Amino acid sequence: MRERLTLMLRSALYAMRGGFLVRPLLIALVFGAVGAILSFAEEYIPELDARIPEVLFPAHQDPQVALSILSGIASSIMTVVSIVFAILLMTLTLASTQFSPRILVSFVRDRATQWTLGIFLGTFSYCMAALPSVRSLPKPYVPVLTLLIAMVLALVCVGWLIFFINHISRSISVNHIVDRIAGEALLVIDQLMPHPRGSYEGSEQATPPHQGKERVIVSRKSGYVRFVDVAFLVECAKTFGVQITLDRRVGHFVPAGAPLLRVVDAGRVTLEREARLLTAIDIGPTRTLQQDVEFGVIQIVDIALRAMSPAVNDPSTAISCVDQLSRILIRWLGRVHPPAYVYSPPHVLRVALPWISFDGLLDTAFEQLRHYAQSDSAVSLRLLRAYADIVSTTSNPDYRSTLVQRARRVVAGCAAHLPEDDLARLRQRLAAVEAEPTP
Numbered sequence: 001m002r003e004r005l006t007l008m009l010r011s012a013l014y015a016m017r018g019g020f021l022v023r024p025l026l027i028a029l030v031f032g033a034v035g036a037i038l039s040f041a042e043e044y045i046p047e048l049d050a051r052i053p054e055v056l057f058p059a060h061q062d063p064q065v066a067l068s069i070l071s072g073i074a075s076s077i078m079t080v081v082s083i084v085f086a087i088l089l090m091t092l093t094l095a096s097t098q099f100s101p102r103i104l105v106s107f108v109r110d111r112a113t114q115w116t117l118g119i120f121l122g123t124f125s126y127c128m129a130a131l132p133s134v135r136s137l138p139k140p141y142v143p144v145l146t147l148l149i150a151m152v153l154a155l156v157c158v159g160w161l162i163f164f165i166n167h168i169s170r171s172i173s174v175n176h177i178v179d180r181i182a183g184e185a186l187l188v189i190d191q192l193m194p195h196p197r198g199s200y201e202g203s204e205q206a207t208p209p210h211q212g213k214e215r216v217i218v219s220r221k222s223g224y225v226r227f228v229d230v231a232f233l234v235e236c237a238k239t240f241g242v243q244i245t246l247d248r249r250v251g252h253f254v255p256a257g258a259p260l261l262r263v264v265d266a267g268r269v270t271l272e273r274e275a276r277l278l279t280a281i282d283i284g285p286t287r288t289l290q291q292d293v294e295f296g297v298i299q300i301v302d303i304a305l306r307a308m309s310p311a312v313n314d315p316s317t318a319i320s321c322v323d324q325l326s327r328i329l330i331r332w333l334g335r336v337h338p339p340a341y342v343y344s345p346p347h348v349l350r351v352a353l354p355w356i357s358f359d360g361l362l363d364t365a366f367e368q369l370r371h372y373a374q375s376d377s378a379v380s381l382r383l384l385r386a387y388a389d390i391v392s393t394t395s396n397p398d399y400r401s402t403l404v405q406r407a408r409r410v411v412a413g414c415a416a417h418l419p420e421d422d423l424a425r426l427r428q429r430l431a432a433v434e435a436e437p438t439p
Contacts, residue, residue: 023111027118032125035150039133039143066134066142073154074127080161081120087165088113091172100302103177105288109184110171116164123153174307174317178300182324185296186331188289193335217261217274219254219283226250227282227290228353234342236277237350240268244277246353251292254283293332294356297365300324308372308379318369319382325365326386332361333394358399362406370406374413377422383410384429391436400438407433 096104107113130146170176225248237244245262248254261277263269269277287295304321307314337358342351356364366383373379387407391400411426418426 023114024118024121027115028121028125031122031153032129035126035129035146038149039130039146042143042145043133043141063134063136063140063142066147067131069147070127070131070134070150073150074124074131076154077120077124077127077157080157081117081124084116084120084161084164087168091168094172095177099174099177099306100299103181103299103303105286107171112164112167113171116160116167119160120157123150123157126150126153174303175320178303178321178324181296181299182327184289185293185328188291188293188296189328189331189335192291192293192338193332195336197334197336213265213267215263215269215274216259217263217269217277218257219260220256220278221283222254222256223283223285224251224253224287225281226284226288226292229280230342230351230353232280233277233351233353234344236273236280238344240273241265242268243349244351246281246351249354249356250290251287251294251356293328294361294364297325297328297361300328301365301368304369305372308369308376315376315378318373318376318379322366322369322379322382322386326389329358329361329365329386329390330393332358333390333396333399359402362402366406370410370413373410375417377414377418377425380410380414380418380426381429383407384426384433388429388433388436391433392439395438400436404434 092104092107095107127150130143130150133141133143133146135141171180228246228250233244233246243264245264247259247262254260260281263277282290287298289295300321304318306312307317307321338355340353340355341349342353344350366386369379370383373383384407387403387410391403394400407430411423411430414426415423
């Protein structure tokens, strides 16, 4: 039960971190608490008000002025919040229809937008929390310092609104969107594969499986595999004395009742232990970028494919997407891949789990683009340049051979759709890929 709660908490925190709920709500609560505490403290510590010169706030003893200022700021801020939400909805709608619905996750995770909502809602909460302290009876009282801070917050909101409008105008730029998605994918690679690849690249060999009866553990819910707690699976395998094989990798869809885990020796796994093993795998209705590099690649490919459609016909956007895809693949090649076989202690196989291969990531990144770019020389040329850039960063002969073969497929696919002049340029670029020296 504790492990299940831990996984649910992790999933909830990841989801809330990427939405408009947690950060704006926390900021609003903090500002409201500050407004309530400060206005309460001023009444019992008169020295705080005495330090505010009357030049800054002459109506020290006029509650009506203070009420007008606080209520005016609060009502104005709520009007601005309505405008901000309208701008956000318009931006999300535009991004969803023009680029891809899958990129909305990167918009709602934008910290500048979350801070904008938080500061506006926080200023409103501050003013509302300070309002009850202003009174005319039995003795007029005005929390001058609290009121002065509210006026400063109002000026900050004006400046922040200008910043937000500028930020939104930049964030709907396709180059900015693609760069942000690529940056998030690179962060996933850094977390999943933190170690740079050395000069020696050994092949990973699996230990023969334990002899014994195999038990198939099926998924109890339908959805996408979003996160696998490998360390917890290894701990369970050691504790139970079993070997665990994961049937679905991160990013795959698994329907309820389909095989998810296979355990040898099955006699050591009770129903209680089976439920415990399932808590190591987070399954949800949508894919996320917790461990799924391919999902970031898919988002960029979606934007490129929509840009290449006849209705849009924007090859420049597709070229920008190809550039960012090459950036992701180069980072992937430069890191030690996560182990598919985990041993504990050494030479004792505990967990076998699949990860996406380099060929699989190449297919996701470039195969659809190659197919739809057969009649577009500009995008095809950029695909060949991307292959050349990737080849130049690896000394692995298998990877280099794969990349050269895929580059040849680009030229072969364009042969029936492009004139000879364009094909000559493609063949020249292909020759550069084939002649790329080993680093």
